[in-house]
Amino acid sequence: MYALRHLRLQxxxxxxxxxxxxxxxxxxxxxxxxxxxxxxxxTWDKSRLQDVYSRSSSTATEPVKPQTPLQELVSxxxxxxxxxxxxxxxxTYLLFWPCAWSIAxxxxxxxxxDLTMLGLxxxxxxxxxxxxxxxxxxxxxxxxxxxxxxxxxxLASGQISQFDAIVFLSAQxxxxxxxxxxxxxxxxxLGASSLGLVITYPLMKRVTYWPQLVLGxxxxxxxxxxxxxxxxxxxxxxxxxxYLSGVCWTIVYDTIYAHQDKLDDLQIGVKSTxxxxxxxxxxxxxxxxxxMLTGLSAAGWACDQTLPYYAAVGVVGAHLVQQIxxxxxxxxxxxxxxxxxxxxxxxxxxxxIVLGTLLKSDESKKQRQSSLTTxxxxxxxxxxxxxxxVIS
Numbered sequence: 001m002y003a004l005r006h007l008r009l010q011x012x013x014x015x016x017x018x019x020x021x022x023x024x025x026x027x028x029x030x031x032x033x034x035x036x037x038x039x040x041x042x043t044w045d046k047s048r049l050q051d052v053y054s055r056s057s058s059t060a061t062e063p064v065k066p067q068t069p070l071q072e073l074v075s076x077x078x079x080x081x082x083x084x085x086x087x088x089x090x091x092t093y094l095l096f097w098p099c100a101w102s103i104a105x106x107x108x109x110x111x112x113x114d115l116t117m118l119g120l121x122x123x124x125x126x127x128x129x130x131x132x133x134x135x136x137x138x139x140x141x142x143x144x145x146x147x148x149x150x151x152x153x154x155l156a157s158g159q160i161s162q163f164d165a166i167v168f169l170s171a172q173x174x175x176x177x178x179x180x181x182x183x184x185x186x187x188x189x190l191g192a193s194s195l196g197l198v199i200t201y202p203l204m205k206r207v208t209y210w211p212q213l214v215l216g217x218x219x220x221x222x223x224x225x226x227x228x229x230x231x232x233x234x235x236x237x238x239x240x241x242x243y244l245s246g247v248c249w250t251i252v253y254d255t256i257y258a259h260q261d262k263l264d265d266l267q268i269g270v271k272s273t274x275x276x277x278x279x280x281x282x283x284x285x286x287x288x289x290x291x292m293l294t295g296l297s298a299a300g301w302a303c304d305q306t307l308p309y310y311a312a313v314g315v316v317g318a319h320l321v322q323q324i325x326x327x328x329x330x331x332x333x334x335x336x337x338x339x340x341x342x343x344x345x346x347x348x349x350x351x352x353i354v355l356g357t358l359l360k361s362d363e364s365k366k367q368r369q370s371s372l373t374t375x376x377x378x379x380x381x382x383x384x385x386x387x388x389x390v391i392s
Contacts, residue, residue, distance in 0.1 A: 079154040080168055083137060084130025090340050091133070094253070095219055096125035097346030098246045102226030104353040105238060105303050110361025113354060114230055121226060124179040131172040132198050132218075138165055139202035147264040149332075187229045194221040209276035212254040213247065220246030238302040245295030248288040252320065253342040255285060260332040274329070282324050289320045296349070306359040312352020316345050 067075070085091055099121040104113040137144065137155045144156035154160040160168075180191045197218035204211035223243040228234050251273060258265070258274035259281070265272055277284040293313060300309045323341065328334045 079159040083134055083154045083160060083165065083168065084172070085133050086130075090343055092126050092129045093343045093346060094250075095129045095222070096122055097343075097350060098220040098242070099125065099222030099226045100346075100350050101242060101246075101353060102223045102239060103230055104350060104357060105242065105299065105305075106227045106230045106235075107357050109304075110358055112358070117226070117229055120179055120182055121222060121229075124176060125222075127172055127176045127179065128198070131169060131176060132201075134165055134169045134172060135199060136202045138162065138169070143268055143270060146268055147261055149261060149264075183229045184232055186232055187225055190228055190234070191221075191225050194218060194225075197221070205270045205272060207271075209271045210273060211271065212251045212258070212273045215254055216247035216250030219250050235302070238299050241295040241298035241302070245292045245299065248292040248295065249342075249345070251288050252285050252292070252324075253339055255281065256323070256327060256329075256335050257339040259329045259335045281329050282327065285324045285327075286321075289317065289324065292320075293317045300356070304360060305353070305356040307356070308359055309352045309356030312349050312356075315348050315352075319345055319348065 081087065100113070100118060103117050103121065107113045137153055140150075141155045141162070144150035144153050150156060155162070155165055180188055183191070197214060201211065201214045201218055204214045220243055223246050224234050224239050227239050255273040255277065258272040261270075262272070262274045264270075265275060273284075274281065293316070296313045296316070297310070300313065319341075323338045327338055
């Protein structure tokens with residue numbers, strides 16, 4: 001007991017002496033909260049924990065909010081919008097430009113193209129391009145599931161059933177027919193005749209290395225239809241070179257597009273001009289570009305086009321040459337970039353046609369005045385002097 005009591009007294013004296021020493025040096029230390037000395041992490045940690053707890057408790061206790069009718073409509077329509085490629089409008093542009101070229105070429109000298117016809121054909125291009133994509137995906141549902149770039153398409157991924165796609169296709173074709181019947185009966189017959197090409201194109205990649213040729217024939221049908229819609233008939237001298245030029249253009253840009261999937265196509269057994277041309281792609285595309293420019297020049301000559309048109313043809317040629325020269329057929333992203341840039345080709349040529357047609361009025365007036373002057377000068381015949389009558 002005595003030893004224990006002695007130990008307790010020593011510990012008490014030691015505590016009092018240490019406390020006194022601390023008290024004497026108290027003025028040497030700044031006054032700071034204890035949490036500063038040990039690190040102020042408690043507030044940050046507590047807020048993070050409270051955030052986690054609040055989220056977990058909210059998800060556990062709060063019920064899921066039902067979607068509004070508008071949200072349900074948007075979420076239900078999204079796969080169908082993807083099916084008709086609303087998010088990728090480049091196909092609509094490429095389908096529309098041949099129609100716009102033809103409508104602008106058929107305009108009278110010094111006049112703007114028919115804006116009503118441009119609106120109708122723009123609407124038709126949007127609808128029929130979507131219908132073509134639906135038909136293509138119906139045919140290629142199993143193939144698209146094996147290709148990396150297309151495996152998430154609505155039909156290939158199972159977001160839309162085949163029956164629903166067929167019903168949707170019927171609605172698209174009905175809307176396309178509604179647009180078509182706004183035209184004259186010659187255009188209705190001519191437009192309906194292109195449906196065979198639209199349906200059979202997806203099958204061509206299974207039987208030939210030239211499916212891009214069939215696609216060009218379908219995609220450029222508007223070069224014939226646009227003139228017929230404004231004039232009531234097709235002027236083959238102007239429309240046929242324009243149509244063939246468009247077919248060559250389609251082979252150029254869709255071959256570039258097909259190089260994105262050539263490795264998958266080889267494994268699956270699908271054919272394309274990208275596989276047919278191979279390492280000689282640039283040589284082939286240069287030849288089709290030359291044919292396209294020749295056809296455009298012939299169409300302009302048949303329509304008595306002026307300098308702005310031929311200047312636009314030259315710019316189009318330079319654009320395509322730059323595409324082909326800088327193309328890397330083994331780089332899918334570069335192929336996609338070159339493909340999308342062809343929208344500019346269509347726009348440049350359209351502007352050239354419009355400006356060339358507007359300028360035709362001044363030149364036609366000059367030609368008319370010169371022809372009138374020539375005809376007046378040639379028709380003037382001086383009167384012959386008459387002999388005076390002699391009266392006998």
